[in-house]
Amino acid sequence: MLERTALAVVLLALVCACELLATAREDSGPEEWLGGPRLMLDARNVLSVEHMQRVLGRPKRYGAPIVDGATDGNFQPYVSVVRDAQSGRWRIWYGIPRTPGNTIESNLATMESNDGIHWKRPRRVLETAPIQFGASVIDEGPAFPEPRRRFKAAWYKNDGLQVSTSPDGLNWTELAPGPLLRHNHDINAIAWDPIRRRYIAFVSIVKKLDPSWPSERRIPHMSTSDDLIHWRPPWEIIRPDPESPREQGETQFYCMSGVIARGDLLIGLARVLRDDLNSEPGLSAQDLGDSRAFAGIGYTVLAWSSDGERWHRDTEPFLGRNPKPGTWDRAHAWGDAQVVYGDDVYIYYGGYKLGHKAERFTTRQIGLATLKVDRYAGYRSDADRAGVVRTPVRTWRGRSLSVNAEVSGDLRVGLCEPSGRFYPGFAFSECEPTRGDGVALPARWRDADPASLDGKPVQIVFRVTGGAVFAFTIGR
Numbered sequence: 001m002l003e004r005t006a007l008a009v010v011l012l013a014l015v016c017a018c019e020l021l022a023t024a025r026e027d028s029g030p031e032e033w034l035g036g037p038r039l040m041l042d043a044r045n046v047l048s049v050e051h052m053q054r055v056l057g058r059p060k061r062y063g064a065p066i067v068d069g070a071t072d073g074n075f076q077p078y079v080s081v082v083r084d085a086q087s088g089r090w091r092i093w094y095g096i097p098r099t100p101g102n103t104i105e106s107n108l109a110t111m112e113s114n115d116g117i118h119w120k121r122p123r124r125v126l127e128t129a130p131i132q133f134g135a136s137v138i139d140e141g142p143a144f145p146e147p148r149r150r151f152k153a154a155w156y157k158n159d160g161l162q163v164s165t166s167p168d169g170l171n172w173t174e175l176a177p178g179p180l181l182r183h184n185h186d187i188n189a190i191a192w193d194p195i196r197r198r199y200i201a202f203v204s205i206v207k208k209l210d211p212s213w214p215s216e217r218r219i220p221h222m223s224t225s226d227d228l229i230h231w232r233p234p235w236e237i238i239r240p241d242p243e244s245p246r247e248q249g250e251t252q253f254y255c256m257s258g259v260i261a262r263g264d265l266l267i268g269l270a271r272v273l274r275d276d277l278n279s280e281p282g283l284s285a286q287d288l289g290d291s292r293a294f295a296g297i298g299y300t301v302l303a304w305s306s307d308g309e310r311w312h313r314d315t316e317p318f319l320g321r322n323p324k325p326g327t328w329d330r331a332h333a334w335g336d337a338q339v340v341y342g343d344d345v346y347i348y349y350g351g352y353k354l355g356h357k358a359e360r361f362t363t364r365q366i367g368l369a370t371l372k373v374d375r376y377a378g379y380r381s382d383a384d385r386a387g388v389v390r391t392p393v394r395t396w397r398g399r400s401l402s403v404n405a406e407v408s409g410d411l412r413v414g415l416c417e418p419s420g421r422f423y424p425g426f427a428f429s430e431c432e433p434t435r436g437d438g439v440a441l442p443a444r445w446r447d448a449d450p451a452s453l454d455g456k457p458v459q460i461v462f463r464v465t466g467g468a469v470f471a472f473t474i475g476r
Contacts, residue, residue: 029306032395033458035476036263037404040469041304041377043312045391047459052379052387055468056302057371059319059347062117065328065365066348067094072123073109077254077271077298077334077350078189079366080137080153083116083341090116090339091169092348093137093153094366096125103360106131108153110169116339116346117368128172129164131155136189136257137169149175152228154190154201161188161201163228181231185218189257189336190228195264196308199225202268203234204255217252220270224308237311238270238303244315250276256303256311258338258347262374269335269347270303270313275356279321279331288331288354295355297321298332302376318376319349319369328365331355335369343439344370373439374404378470383409386465393418396458399451400475402440409466410435413443415450416459423453428463440473 029044038045067074073096080093090113098105108126111119134155144150149165153172156162160179164172181188185204193200201223206216221234240251254271261267275296278285288295300319305311322329329351337348346368353363381387396415405411411434415426422428425448432444462469 029392030264030394032397033460033474034397035474037374037471037473038263039265039374039376039471040379040389041267041302042265042306044306046379046389047392048388048390049379050388051385052381052389052464054377055380056314056316056318056377057375057470059369059371061322061329062368062370065351066117066119066368067092067111067366069362069364072111072121073097074366075361075364076106076133076135077332077336077352077364078133078135078257079336079348079350080135081116081337081339081346081348082137082139083339084139084142086142088114090114091139092119092366093135093169095131095133095135096123097361098131101361104132106133108135108172116341124170126170126172128153129162129174129178130157131162132157133186134188138190138192139169140192152190154188156186156188159184161190161203161231163190176229180229181223181234183221183234187218187255189255191257191259191268193224193259193266193308194261195266196224198308199228200259200308201225201231201234202237202256202259204253205234205236209239217250218254218273220253220255222256222309238313241315246315246317247272249274254298254334257336260338260340260345264306266305266308267338267376268303268305268311269319269338269349270301271298271334271336272301272317273298273356279355280325285355289358290355292357295331295358298334298352298356300333300335300349304376314377319347322351326353328353328363329367331358333367340373343373345373346370372404372470374471375439376470378405378468379464380468381409381464381466383466386410386463389462389464389469391460393457393459396450396453396456396474398454398474398476399449401443401450401460402473402475403434403443403462403469404439404471404473405434405441405464405467405469406437407435407441407464407467407469409464411441411465411467411469412463414461414463415453416461418457418459420459423456423458424448426450426453428461435467439471
């Protein structure tokens with residue numbers, strides 16, 4: 001018995017050590033400066049900041065809904081959009097009532113577009129297995145080895161995740177009898193993790209995390225799978241932050257989706273629900289068409305993961321409610337899909353005019369907001385004072401450096417030894433000053449070539465006056 005106990009203690013210690021090692025690895029980041037964008041959103045890329053303020057990117061709303069309830073039949077906040085790189089064709093999928101006035105069953109509808117904004121009507125209603133809610137679609141591209149399963153769609157029905165496949169995004173076949181991943185609330189989504197080459201599921205589970213809560217709340221969980229059929233037991237990834245002034249009261253979540261990979265980072269959109277507030281000051285829920293005590297509001301915050309398992313997030317809204325009273329997305333702005341297109345990321349979101357449950361067949365629309373790629377968060381300096389951002393020291397593996405920045409004043413980059421001294425030729429004074437607004441502003445030094453530092457430990461230092469830096473890329 002003592003030997004078994006001792007063995008158990010040793011095994012537990014090994015497990016804890018492995019977890020601590022994984023945490024340390026995740027927190028410190030990679031050992032080398034490799035290619036691909038490195039985002040300031042990721043704290044692993046920022047060692048210190050002087051005289052600069054962290055700022056969130058501000059997506060620019062397109063304006064009018066691109067899909068509406070009255071014309072196109074949308075009645076959910078869920079949407080998937082993909083762009084075929086070969087044909088340039090855009091495709092959108094969203095949910096419509098399965099029968100007129102049906103609040104708990106839906107069909108997938110789809111349309112095509114040449115620009116991701118203007119859609120060719122009328123919509124096409126698709127035949128699928130029964131759907132309650134959800135319109136989560138993945139396109140694995142024309143090179144996918146099983147063409148008849150190129151597209152995957154997931155939704156909630158019968159207490160869990162259901163998955164179907166399609167060769168064309170139009171004709172769907174059930175992948176396996178479902179549900180394939182059980183969860184107790186009606187929101188889910190799937191995504192492909194290209195870094196670890198596996199599927200992700202985000203599922204909503206209602207639970208009571210705090211005894212002081214009067215009732216259960218919607219809490220996002222995730223799972224992973226190699227085949228979309230066999231899933232790991234889901235684990236919690238997001239919960240209300242009791243330290244945040246924004247997340248007092250009845251804060252919960254409409255799960256998470258819209259995940260894309262940028263560099264070695266996964267970036268997703270977490271939908272916050274406050275069902276204890278109203279969208280218009282001075283108006284009651286009844287004034288807004290809801291018979292409950294409050295009509296509710298919703299907005300989107302950023303979430304990101306460097307290991308594909310644990311997620312960090314902001315509590316400040318990334319895509320907030322429309323600040324103008326009476327607008328179609330005044331009550332809710334819930335991000336649900338991201339598509340990188342050129343120098344921009346297109347963010348598709350569900351917008352509600354009145355509240356969470358009010359007039360769901362006429363006031364739930366799908367909107368579009370755009371953001372310059374990788375500008376989720378950055379550091380901004382004043383116009384009259386230089387600010388500095390320093391990265392950790394990592395082994396240099398590149399031939400060039402470009403910066404995603406918006407600078408009206410002056411941007412210079414220095415490359416330093418671990419001691420903090422500049423390598424010869426790479427001081428601020430030897431860097432050509434840069435200004436402008438671009439996602440790949442080149443950093444150049446008058447008499448030094450970054451390729452000469454290959455294999456050496458390098459700290460990158462950005463000095464900015466009157467501007468913001470959001471990301472950088474090491475060219476190979």
